[in-house]
Structures are given as C-alpha cells and as structure tokens.
Amino acid sequence: MKHSRFQIPDSRLAGILAACLLAAAGCSEEKGSGLGKDFSYDLTELRKVEPHLIGYDEAGTISVPLKEVRGLAVDAKDRVFVAGDDVVAVFDREGKREAEIKAGSASRCLAVAADGTLYVGMKDHVEAYSLKGDRKVVWESLGEKALITSIVVGEGGVFVADAGNRVVVRYDLAGKQLGLIGRKDEARDIPGFVVPSPHLDLAVGRDGLLWVVNPGRHKLQAFTADGDLEASWGKASAGIEGFSGCCNPTDIAVLPDGRFVTAEKGIPRVKVYSAEGVFECVVAAPDRFGKDAVGLDLAVDSLGRVLVLDPQAKKVRVFVRRKRMDG
C-alpha cells in the first residue's frame, strides 16, 4: 500500500498519541497520582533565599552525644549548655566538652544566672543546680497542664514560659512566684498569647525588657517585669521579611547590640532583625536544615556569634557574621 505525503500509518499515529499523553501526564501530574498541580502543596519557591540576603557563615558545629536535644543556653563566659535526655551537657566556647550535669528528669530548657546558678526547666517545674552539678532546689510544679519551654534570668528575676498555660511566670531567684505575665487582660490592653504548638520563647532585651514570642499572632512582644506590655513588632508572611505559617517564630535571641535573632519552623530559617524589628539578613536559609526541622533553639555569645541548636542533627551550629554581604 502506498501512503500519500500527509498520511501517517495507524501504528505510528498510536505511538505518537501515547507519547503525547505520557508527556502531558508527566507535565501535569504530581507524585504520580494523576492529580494536577492545583492539588499539590509546594513550598519550594518559598524555601529559596536570595544569596545576597545571607549575612552569616557557618563556622563550626558542636556535636551533642545525646539521644534527644531540646534546649540551648550560653553563659557570660560563652560556655555552651545543652539540655537533652535527662542531663545538661556543658561545652567550652570552642566546643570541647567540659561536664555533664544529671537532671532529675527530662530537661527541656535552661538558663544560667550571673552567679552561676543553672535553672533547668522540666515539663512542669524548674530545678536549680550549681555548675558542679549539685541540685540546690526543686521549685513547685505549675500543674498538670504546664509545659515549660523557655527560661531567662533578668533584672526582675527568673522568667519561665509555660506554653501549656499560655503564660510567663515570674519568680525571684529563690523560686518564690512573684506574678504572671501575658495573660489576656483587656483593661491593660494585653491580647494574650496564642500558642497553637508548644513553642513559647523568651529573651531579655538590651533595654532590660522581657521579650516574649507570641507565635499565633506572629509577633514579638516586650513586657516589663510587672507585666505591662511596652512594645510589639512582627507580621505574618511567607516572604523573607515576615514570619511564616500558622505560628512563628518559635525561638528568639538578642544580640549584644540589641538586634533580634529569630528561628522558624515549617520553612526552617534563622534571621536577624534590627532592634526596631526591621528585617536585616538571613543567618541560615532553609536549605541548611532538614525539611521537617523543628525546635531550633537559639543563643548568642559575647562575640555576637549565633548558636543554633539543630535537634534533628543533634548539633549546635555556630554562625559568624560575614565581613561583607556579597552573596
């Protein structure tokens, strides 16, 4: 049989058709389900960070030989303290392991006072230790619903964030409860903490104010020791200048010059904001962490280095500022 110039044999036509269908399927399907892109949840573009926005380099890591790591703190001598399992691991500023302090139960967060007292947060109470590892005192439980997620020591005493009860509890250094901070109070114009997931972090600002993350409102809020709301900043946005998802940031720290460091989950990233809350640069982009990284804890030392506790990697990652942000 002789074909004309414009005729295509049936077998070839079927092949071409099949190839077209396969190509179309390959273009439109996600994960082989047959569903189009409208049915796919994709954060790829939002995880990307412009190189010129990155202002820090990773200078080193401290491996933490614990099964589960949860909390990070740095003292005035730049020693690094990591809460995890039922211990507190202590490292010098170079990352050399100095000691391990046995805690009464699973340690979740910690802070070191100027006198060297180590305050360790368990699920529902705080325990105080000397740096030699002697337990000084066990504070009273905050109740069954309590979930302590952060401790800081400031001029007004010891401040303990209780994510379970959505409040910050103020104590004196001996463990006497002095008051509650952040509970919803319309008369004082305090909106209350919105804590959808167990992340409620604290930091003491250069001005002495207590800075508290209000993750469900995507804000950092500053309180006096007496609980008056003094300042607030932050906005929700998946863009680099805002806080992404339902409830971010999860952790904060304050640099020696008063600027803020923030960490987020969902799109795991660490960023620096000015003391007024204006985005400045990225410390660690999402590609530095695992896709499901959560629970990044932050600390800064006297040199202005940013220390990030990466629970997935079981490492403290140390970031130093680039001399020139050139990407």
Place this chain on the structure above:
Amino acid sequence: MPEDRKPIPRREFLRVGVRGVALAAVVGGTGYLATRSREARYVWQLDPSKCTQCGKCATNCVLKPSAVKCVHAFAMCGYCELCTGYFEPEPNALTTAAENQLCPVAALKRTFVEDPYFEYEVDEPLCIGCGKCVEGCRSFGNGSLFLQVRHDRCLNCNECAIAAACPANAFSRVPATQGYLYRPGYSPATRKEG
C-alpha cells in the same frame, strides 16, 4: 376429650419436632456466625504517621469521590487564624475568598470562634482525599488534619486499589472494631471528627 382435639400421631410429632430443632439450629447458627464474623471482620485503614500525602488516595479508589477523606482531630488543633491547612502559603488576605483557600474543592469550612481562633471542619461529601490540606497542616502546625478511610463509604474490597498503589505502604487491614488510626498524641476519647 373433644373431637376437634385429636391426639397428634407420634410420627407427626417427631417430624414437627425435628423441623423445629433444625430451624432453631439454622437461625441460632446464623446469628452466631454473623456475630463472630463481625468481631473478626477486618477493614482497610491507612496509618497517618506513614502517609506522605501523595494524592493516590484520590485517584486510585474504585469509588469517585474516594472513600478516603480528610478528618480533623479537634483536640490537636490550634484553631489558628492563619491555618496552613486552609490557606494558601501566601494568601492575599485571611478571608474565605476562593483564591485564598488551599483546598481545590473547597471542602474545608472556616468558622469564627473568638479572637483570634477559628474552627475548621471537613465537608466530607466534597472532600476527594487528595491530602493537600493535610500536608499544609503538617508542614507548619500540629498535624490535626489527616487522611482516613471512611468505613461508611468504603466497599472494603478484598484487594484495595489504593493500598496496592500506596508508595508509603501506609495501608493495612485493621479490626473493624478499631477501624480508625490516629496520629501519635491524639486521644480518640476527646475526638470530634469533622
């Protein structure tokens, strides 16, 4: 003895008796087997902790729409104003306008509770089980949205087409009396499924 009450012949009495016993045995046996089979019955279910939200639950079920639906564990939910299971990653506004919604078939309903809390409920007849909202919730939030085979719809095929296609091996047979699998940390005692 009155004439209309004649004695039943022994053969007739035995025949009726045997029939009665046989009938009772059949009825009783059937009931026993039915009860026993219900106790021992197994149904298909997917493990939320293994699920990767690949979308195959939506396209591989013999039912259209799929018998797999998103369910909502309210006890785990943060009632977020910006729910990442409900909103696009970068919504124009936190409103129910279609362009802000993540669900392609608008099967998730948002209701104001009190500032700043909102409740989210799954409209099951609309849900096709694609898992897009599940991935959104899991990426940022507590994972209170997850996929489950709904047994009021599932035909319980001998060979489940979704189970055969599932790349995560998340499907298994579970006892019908415990036909739902929950995410770790979720207590079924407090559930209010949506």
